[in-house]
Amino acid sequence: MVEPGDRQRAVTVADVARRAGVSKATAARALGDYGAVSDSVRERVQAAAEELDYRPNELARSMNTGKSKTIGVIVGDIENGYFGLAMRGISDTAKAAGYDVILINTSEDVRTEIDAVRVLLDKRVDGLIVAPASSFETGHLRWVGEAGRPLVLLDRRVAGLEAVSVEVDIAPSAGAATAALLDAGHTRIAFVSALQTEGETYSDRLELRVSSVTDRLAGIVGALRSRGIEPSAELIRFGAHGRDRTRSIVEDLLDLADPPTAILASDSLIALDVLRTLKDRGLRVPGDLSFVMFDDFEWAALTDPPLTVVAQPIYDVGVAAATILLRRLAGLPHGDVDAHLPATLVLRDSVGPVPVRA
Amino acid sequence: MVEPGDRQRAVTVADVARRAGVSKATAARALGDYGAVSDSVRERVQAAAEELDYRPNELARSMNTGKSKTIGVIVGDIENGYFGLAMRGISDTAKAAGYDVILINTSEDVRTEIDAVRVLLDKRVDGLIVAPASSFETGHLRWVGEAGRPLVLLDRRVAGLEAVSVEVDIAPSAGAATAALLDAGHTRIAFVSALQTEGETYSDRLELRVSSVTDRLAGIVGALRSRGIEPSAELIRFGAHGRDRTRSIVEDLLDLADPPTAILASDSLIALDVLRTLKDRGLRVPGDLSFVMFDDFEWAALTDPPLTVVAQPIYDVGVAAATILLRRLAGLPHGDVDAHLPATLVLRDSVGPVPVRA
């Protein structure tokens, strides 16, 4: 069936037209069903296309329609179940609308993100979904609008940018998680995040690069203060990216003169490393330390002990982001307002009473 | 800086050429640094490009170079940590070589996979990495070669296809896991896989659609037979995709007249559902049942009990697949032979002695 020669040159409309005995323009019309074509010609052209196994070159098509039927997605780390699930939501939604997805991973590095935006724009994606690594350095995000393409922010918002963001309304649940800890008698509550800051420790003035972390902290600090507890800078830690760094932060926390009796982990990757460190130190949860993780995955109910978590509707965040982008691409109304999905506190067994000091 | 008018029309080489006072051809040469251009002109053109903030249209470039600097990846489910990690390996490797990645998810559905191949080929990706949903229905995989593009198979092989595959050499470890179970005294060992078969139960004649499952089974059956145990069809179960189906399979297994005393889960998604079902039934691992999971993730060491697993170098599989593809694209030698990466059995606490029958 397939001759060795086939593989080189692709079949074009011109080939189909020649075979059907019509002009290129007519063949294109019959194939793309636009304009007027007589039934007989249409059939003849379609038959020719069939015989030649014609496949349109989407690149060429994109070039003069200006549309590529592709959306770009830029995230910090697909390996993180959070983005994996969101990606799935985006991907499913996009596919249903006939769009494809180009994924770029930034490792939460702004430089990489800048390159990614450039590349995707150069490739003429129709729109972009970005989980920005920084809400400060956002010049490249502006390029998207300047190129006339819609942008939807995932999980994080950026002030002063004409882009809709889809976020999880995490502060209330962060507050609820903290309240649960407070109710159990904890007052020394630590928070560990992967976010990189410029070596600064927490204070009211500290502005964070990532809104989703800011929100977590706002919820936690709010709950603390409502019980008259002033957040302690030594218990709020950033820079826990990678196993080693997380480990040393946790070690550091445990070696404090007045160590925390509870830890909140900003995401599941950190949570795993924190738990592993605790385990290595022979500390039991919740016997020696209480623990809460942001994000819920199926394994969180199967750990020892099952983890109390702040569950986020991540898949739906992806779906919402893609839906808004797709609506904008279709010229449909989309509310033009940031979307907020609710998070919920799921109580399991990793929160317990404060241990009696030895 | 940015006028409202900017956003519509993109700056082209022609614009840059006009501004620099040279021809389009010369401007293109200066920008793409090919051909010969005098230093003065080069500088002038580059300055003009800078001022106009010129960005090349990659679509146009791709169209006549025939290269898109993009590779397509088709997997069953990115949500599955297995593919998530492999994707990360592919993505990292591709990016380092200046390639982008288009990802399509098939939900292990062959029809979707066929469409995906078509779409990606139409988009003129330079090469494809596919984890084929079926080793029987492979006509569409042939298209890739017919279109003159390299194809690398991920995790699964397909007979009679001119494509290199990158796999994990899983049979030996599957055998070792089974042997560990046998050593602990188990003889009723069940295997649960998500693979869809045509309603058939296991027999020697049953041919499976996915080689990685075939290999797991080969290792298991081999170990069993070497101890004189004939595999029992009622203990080898397929179709465990989705929580409900997995649950009913496990329930079914447990309700057998002679139920298994150990279960091997073909991947982490299934493992989670199996464990949850056991937990709901009030069964303890390894007290009541021993358990082994294929794939290792950080949480597997933190469950109750820590899981004995067959660890696979998944990230490296992704890296290897991308590396081979990239080498073929660069016209470099790549060995042209399937790559096999080793798996290892990691003993933790989910395997114990056979419980004494009540």
Place this chain on the structure above:
DNA sequence: CGCTATGTTGAGACCGGTCTCATTCGCTTG
């Protein structure tokens, strides 16, 4: 001083589609 080798440059074809415009044809209508 004439001739060739080398380096620069511009004009324009080309990739494979889409789309505008002019032309031709058949049919209706006064």
Place this chain on the structure above:
DNA sequence: CAAGCGAATGAGACCGGTCTCAACATAGCG
């Protein structure tokens, strides 16, 4: 029966790059 109209079709421009080829300039050489 001629004018008028819409449908069908072909020719060719266009998208924004790459690349070939010819023209031209300068320099080196005998």
